[in-house]
Every structure is written in C-alpha cells, then in structure tokens.
Amino acid sequence: MAINWALVTCLVIGFFAWSGLARGWWKEAITTVFLAILVFLLQQPNWALGLIDGLNSLISTIWEIIPASLQTLISDTLETFLGISAASSTPQISATDPGAWVIILIVVVAASTLIGRYSFNNKPTALGAFFGALMGGLNGFLVLNLVREYLDGRALPGQTPLTNEITMVGASAFGPASSTITLQATNLPSVTLLDSAIPWLVIGGGVLLAIAAFTTRVVIEKNKEGGARINSKKLPPFYSAPPPSQKT
Known part of the structure; x- marks a missing residue:
C-alpha cells in the first residue's frame, strides 16, 4: 500500500x-521548543x-520498587507498545529503535500540549491566533x-540501516487476515530536516522561542519592602485579558 507523503x-x-x-x-x-x-x-547522537x-x-x-507480581505484565506491555526491550530482568529503551523514538515524540508533543493547556485559559487575539x-x-x-x-534511522545512535517501508503487525476481529501490512511512502521530498543548515535554524529558533516564552510569562516584581518576587502568571x-470582575 502506497502513501502519498505530500498529501x-x-x-x-x-x-x-x-x-x-x-x-x-x-x-x-512551547511545542516548538520541545521539538527543537x-x-x-x-x-548530536551522543547526547x-x-x-x-x-x-x-x-x-x-x-523497577526495583515494583512488586514482582506486576513486573511480568508491565514488561510485556512496555515491549509491545513502547519498544522497550525486556531481554534482561529490567526493561530498557533501545536508542537504535525507531519505534521507541516515535513513542518519545508522541510523549513530548502530548506533554507540551498539556503544559500549554494548563498554563492559562485566555483566548488569543486575532493576531495571536494568526501567529x-x-x-x-x-x-x-x-x-x-x-x-x-526516526523511521529512516540514519541519524539515530548506531546509525540504523536505511528503510523506506513501514511494517505494522496486527490482527483483525473480522476473521483471518494477513499478519503484516506494508506501507510505502511515495513522493518524498529530496530535502530533509537534517540537510544543510536547516536543523541549526530550527534549534536556534527554538532557543529564541524559549527565551520569548519565558520572558513574556515570568516577571520579577518588587514589593513595598524593597524585596523581589517572581510572578509566573503574567499574560x-x-x-485577551479576562474582563474585570463586577463589584456588588
């Protein structure tokens, strides 16, 4: 089955x-910073x-503090869904496994989304929504x-051999089916994220956005006694600022 990458x-x-x-x-x-x-x-594969x-x-x-009765169940679950190896007594993440990095990416995006969601509930202005x-x-x-x-694997630690196919193993509830489904991406662009100076532009942009996000959210305020305190609730x-409360 072919997937049009451009689409x-x-x-x-x-x-x-x-x-x-x-x-x-x-x-x-916040999400851009995490992706950077x-x-x-x-x-930097060594990092x-x-x-x-x-x-x-x-x-x-x-793992050392988890009851032994739960270790087998947890180990099987981690190996099946997160790509964490259970070859030894303790589950371990393989740095060369593309699937493990895809899971890390999902966790990172989910975490950054939750951070943004629970930071404040104010709606963006028209210009803020555009940006x-x-x-x-x-x-x-x-x-x-x-x-x-990640699926290509060329930049992962250990330089996993190149691949241009995604293989998914599963079963169907509607009767016997093929044990594997092969998906092949087509119309891949020749320029990738790691070409030339592109990654360093992304990394540099992430640093600038991290500074901007921090300085526009956190401010040091002085009190009447001459001391200072950190206010992390700056909008x-x-x-849009919330409407002023009505006094009764």
Whole structure:
C-alpha cells in the first residue's frame, strides 16, 4: 500500500495549524521548543544516547520498587507498545529503535500540549491566533519530518540501516487476515530536516522561542519592602485579558 507523503504533509500541517489557531502563539511556542530539542538530539547522537542511558537508569531505579507480581505484565506491555526491550530482568529503551523514538515524540508533543493547556485559559487575539496558526503549521512540519528521520534511522545512535517501508503487525476481529501490512511512502521530498543548515535554524529558533516564552510569562516584581518576587502568571502578548470582575 502506497502513501502519498505530500498529501500526508498537507493534512498534518493543516491539522496543527488549525489547532494553533485556537491555542495561540505562546502555547505553540512551547511545542516548538520541545521539538527543537528532539532535532538537536538527531544532530548530536551522543547526547541522544546519553539521554536514553539516563532514562534507562531511571527505569531501573523504579523497577526495583515494583512488586514482582506486576513486573511480568508491565514488561510485556512496555515491549509491545513502547519498544522497550525486556531481554534482561529490567526493561530498557533501545536508542537504535525507531519505534521507541516515535513513542518519545508522541510523549513530548502530548506533554507540551498539556503544559500549554494548563498554563492559562485566555483566548488569543486575532493576531495571536494568526501567529499560532503559523507556528502550529511549523510544528506539524517538524513532527512529520521527525517521524521520517526516526523511521529512516540514519541519524539515530548506531546509525540504523536505511528503510523506506513501514511494517505494522496486527490482527483483525473480522476473521483471518494477513499478519503484516506494508506501507510505502511515495513522493518524498529530496530535502530533509537534517540537510544543510536547516536543523541549526530550527534549534536556534527554538532557543529564541524559549527565551520569548519565558520572558513574556515570568516577571520579577518588587514589593513595598524593597524585596523581589517572581510572578509566573503574567499574560503573554496577543492574548485577551479576562474582563474585570463586577463589584456588588
């Protein structure tokens, strides 16, 4: 089965842009910062390997306090759905497994979305929604290209051999079916996320957005006694302030 990559790109970018229209620029900037970190890890495989080693150490620590009766169930679930190896007594993430990185990408996008959602409930202004749509489209582009790079595997630690097919193994509730479904992407662009200076532009943009998101949300205020306190509830620009409360 062939998938038109150009069509998928348009759909994904359109979906993220529509989401950004409602979320505004600041919340989309949080997602962009997280995605820029993942791009940086592709550029620096040693850093990516160090991150996975740290996660594996954390998993080992948590695994030691889990009751033995639950370890088998958890181990099988992690290996099936998250690509975490259970070859040893403690589940471990494989830094060379494309599927594990796709799961990490999903977790990162979900986490950044929750951070934006629970930061504040103010609606963006028209200009804020416009910027949010632009940044949402950019995030969709980054997500899709990160998926491509992960499945390709050339930039992962250990340089997984190139692949141009996605194989999904599953079953059907409607009777016997083929044990594998092969999906092949077509119309892939020749320019990728890791070509030339593109990744460093994304990384640099992520740093600038991180600074902008922080400085427009956090402010140091002075009180009457001459002291200072950090106010992390400042409303970023291009978001509508809530109406003043009516005194009765």
